[in-house]
Amino acid sequence: MDIKTRISELLRILSNDLFDRESIFELTFLALFTEQPVYIFGRSGSGKNIIAKRAIQMFRDINVLTFAKRYQEIPKNLEDYQIVFFQGFDSKNPLCNNFVNITIQEKSARSLIMTSKERPEASLAEAGIADQVLFILSLPEIYSVNSLQKLLKENFNINNIIAPVDLLITKEEQIEWLKKIQTVELSDDTLKMIGQIAECCNENQVYVSIQKWLAFSLIIKTIAFFNGRSQTNITDTFFLGTPIWIRKAQNETITTCFKNSLTQWLYNRFPLISNLEESLTQLKQEVEHAINSNGDVYETILFNNIECIQYSITVAGESIPLYTPAAYIGTNQEFNPFNELKQKEKRVICNFMGDNVCRISIDSSAKKTGLRATTNASFGKTFEPFAKLPARVLRINDEEKIKKNKAIIEELKQTLVSTIEKNASAMIEFKELYKEVKNNKNNLFLNTEYFNYLQEAIHTQFSKISEHIQILKSLQESLMQKK
Template sequence: MTNTNLLEAMTVRERTKKILETISQGLFEREETVAMAFLAAIAGESIFMLGPPGVGKSMLARRLKHAFKEGRSFEYLMSRFSTPDEIFGPISISRLSKEDKYERNTESYLPGATVVFLDEIWKAGPAIQNALLTVINEKLYRNGEQEVKVKLQALISASNELPERGEGLEALWDRFLIRCFVDRILDEDSFYKMITATEIKEEIELEEHLRLSEHEISLLTKQINHINVPDEVLKVITVIRKFIARHNQQLESNSEEEVYVSDRRWRKIIRLLRASALLNGRDKVNLEDCLLISHCIWNTPAQIDLTKDWINQAVYEYGWQSKYNLKTVDLQIESLQKEIDEQTREEKDMYVNSPQLVEGKYYQIENFKSWYDKILEEDFELLSGIATDCKLYTNTGRCEVYQLGKISSTEVEIRVGDGYQRYKLKTVRERKKGLVPKKADTHVLEHLNDHANKILTYLNKVAGELEEIRKQLMDGTETHLFINKVRREEMENYLNQILKKVFDEKMQVQKMKEAYGGNLV
C-alpha cells in the first residue's frame, strides 16, 4: 500500500520498519514492546507495561518521541503524594493575580508532550486519575475555564504491580488497551551483550525524513478507518468471546480471574488490528493481526498464557479452517466417496475367512508348537505391524509373554528364538455383504472426474497460497512488524500442519480416482 501524499519514496511498511529498528537499537528482547508502543501511538491508544524496575521501560518512552517531528517527552514517577501540579503544570500566579483565572502553565508538562511515561501509575491520587481519564478518552485537558487539546500521541504507563481491586482504579485500568509484560533479559547471549556494551544510548538519532508529522499522522488516522475486516477475522473474535464466556462460567462469582472485555474495548481492538494492517502495508486485516489480541484482554499475570492459548487456538484451528473452508472440503471428499461407491460398486454376498472365537474369548494360533497357543480377542485387536510384548494362553488359562506382530486380520508373526515366524489363526468361513467393482459408463466416470477435479483445483489453490505465506515467513520478506519470532515460528509450524492436511487430501482424492479408473478417462 503506497500513499504518495503520505510517503514519497518509501511505503508505510518500509518507513515503520526503519522507525522500529532504530528505536529498538540496544534494547535487547524489547523489540515486541517497542513495536506495540508505536502501534498504540498510531492507533491513538495507551499502553501499560507490567514488570520489575530496571528493564528499560522509561528508555523506551524517551526514544519513542523521536518517531514524531518536534516530539517531546514527559515522564514522572508517581507516589501517593503526587499532585496535579507535578503532572499537568503549576498554577500560573500571574494569571491568577492579574486576571483572576485559575490556569496552569502546561507547556513543559503532560499536556505539552508528545510521548508521556508515567511510572507507578496506580499510586496516582483521584484528582490525577480523573484528569487522566479525560486525557486518554478525548485527548483534552480542562485548564481553568477552557478545554485544551493535548499534543499527546502516546501515553505509556508502567508498574511492577496491578491495580488493587476496590480502589476505584478499574476505569483507568480499562483505558490501557495494550498490556505488555516486560521481564528481565532471559536469553544468555542477549544478556551478555547488554552487560558488556560500552554504551547504551538513552537517546537515539532518527533521520528526519522518517519522523512522522502531525499531517501524516492525521492521514494515517483516516486511512485506518478504511481498512477492511474480513469474515474470518470476525469469526476468530467470536471464538475468543466463547472461550472467555466458558472460562467465566467455570469461576465463582466476582473471581479475580474473571476475564471481562467490554464492547467498547472490542471496538478499540478492531481499530488496533486495522492500524496493524495499515502499517504492515495491507488494505485489510489478516489472521496474523489477530495474534495481537493477546496483548489486549488479560487482567492478571496468570491470564497471559491462558488468553494467548485461546487466541492461538482461535486463529489456527478456526481462523485458517474458516478462511480456506477445509471442513467443507472434508465433506466434499466424503460426498465424492459416496458417489464413487454408488456408481462404480455394487453390494454382493461374499464369503470371507474370519478368526474363530474359542471358549468365547480366544483366537487359536494354528501349528504353533507350544502349549501357549491362544490369544485374547481384545489383545489381538490392539496388535499392530510392530512386534510388541503380548500374553499367550494355554487351555488351563496359564500365560506367558511372547513378542507378536499383526500381519493381517487372520495372521500373526511370533518371535521364536532369534527370528520371527508367521502363523495363521483358526478361521471360520462366513457369508457377508460386501462391495465389489462394477463397470460404469463413460458419462458416470466423467461426472466423477469433474467432481474430483474441482476438489483438486481448490486444494492446489490453497496449497499455493499457503506455500507463499510460508515462504514469506521463512525469508522474512513479509515478516509481521508487530509479532515476535516465537509467534512467527508457531505460525509457521501450524501452516506446515495445514499444508500436510491439504497434501494428504490431494493424495486421497488421487487414490480415489485411480480406484475407479478416473485417471484413464
C-alpha cells in the first residue's frame, strides 16, 4: 500500500463521524505530523477533544503527555514525549501558562496540541504564545441538519473508533518522511501565492513570523508529499485561505485576499484576460469607425494628444467646451467627452449613433446647477438628452481620406485575424489548465471550496474568451463586407 492510500484510509476511518469538522481534523493531523503547535477552540461538547485524540490516533506507539485540569510538575524527561496535549487549556492558570511556554521553548521533536473553550485571541495573548501557534482552529457551534440526521441515524460511537495498527504512522516513518518532505520543491505558483498572502498580511497589519512562514511552507510540502508529488502546486496552498488565523477579522480579510490572489494567479498565467473587455471594446470601436467612415474630412483639434471634435454647449447659462475624440465618429459607443481640464466629463454622455452627429446627454442634476457648480465625483445616475450637434465637414469624398480608410480596414483585418488566433490559443491553454487543476480533485487535504472556486473561475474565463471569439468573427465578417 502506497503512502497516499494509507494516509487516505487513516483519515477516512478516523474522521468518518466528524461531520462538518473533517478539515479541522486534517489540519490538526498535519500540525502534529510536522511538529507544529495547534490550538483548537470550541464550546463545551463541540468535539474539540475528540478531534485532538483522533489526530493523535494516527500515530503508533507514541508517548503522549497529557495535561488536564490538574497541573503538577513537568517531567524531567520531557524529550521522551512525542506529543504534549493540553486538554482544556486554561490561560488564567499560571502553571498552565508556564508549562506550555516551557514545552514550546524547549521543543525537541515534539508536537503540541491545545484544546480550549477560551477564545484564542484572548487565551493565547494571555499565555504569551500567540505568535508561536501555527494553526488556530475554531469549531462550528452547530451541526448542519444533514450531518446531525446522519449522526443520529448511524448511531456512531464516537469514543470507540479504532484504526488498524498496520495503517498507523510509526515514529521511524515520521522521521523518514519528514526528511523526504524537505526535498519537495516549492513551485513558482506556490511561492507567488505565499507572496501575495504575505503582502495581504503586511497591508492589514497581520503579523506573521518568519518561523510561521517556514512552518506553512513545510505544511504545503507535506500535502504534496502525501499526494505522491515531489513538487507542490497551487492546490496545496488552499489551507492558507481558511480560518487558521487568530482573530475573526483576520480570517475574513485573508479569506478575501486569498480569493483575489487566485484570480490574480489566473491573470498572471494569462495576461490576455486582464484587459480582455477593454481590448474588445477598443476593437469594436475601431471597426465601427472604419465601416462607417467615408471620405469626409472633419474640423478637428489636437486636445489631450488626441484628435478631437470641439463642441460648445450652454448649461445653466454657462458656455461649456467639450472635446470628443474623432475616433468615435461612425460608432455606436457611449463615451464621456473631455472637459476643459483635460479630464473625462462623467456628467456628460455622448454617442454618434453610427454617423457624424453627436447626441449629448447630461446628468439631470448638472443640467439645473451647471457643470462648473458640481464635480465629477458627484455625478448622478439619471441622464437627459440635451443636444444633437453635427461634426463640421471640411471636405467630402477626399481621396487621401478614402485611401487612408482602406489602409485602416486592411490593418484591422490583420489585427482581427491575429487576435482571434491569440484567443483560440488561450482557449486551448485554459482547457489544459482546467484538466490540470481537475487532476487534483481526489487529493488528500484538498479544500473543496477553493477547488470549486478555481475551477469555476477557469471555466468562466474559457466561456468569456469563446464569446469574444464569436464577436471578433462577426466584426471580421462586417469588415469583409465593406467595399
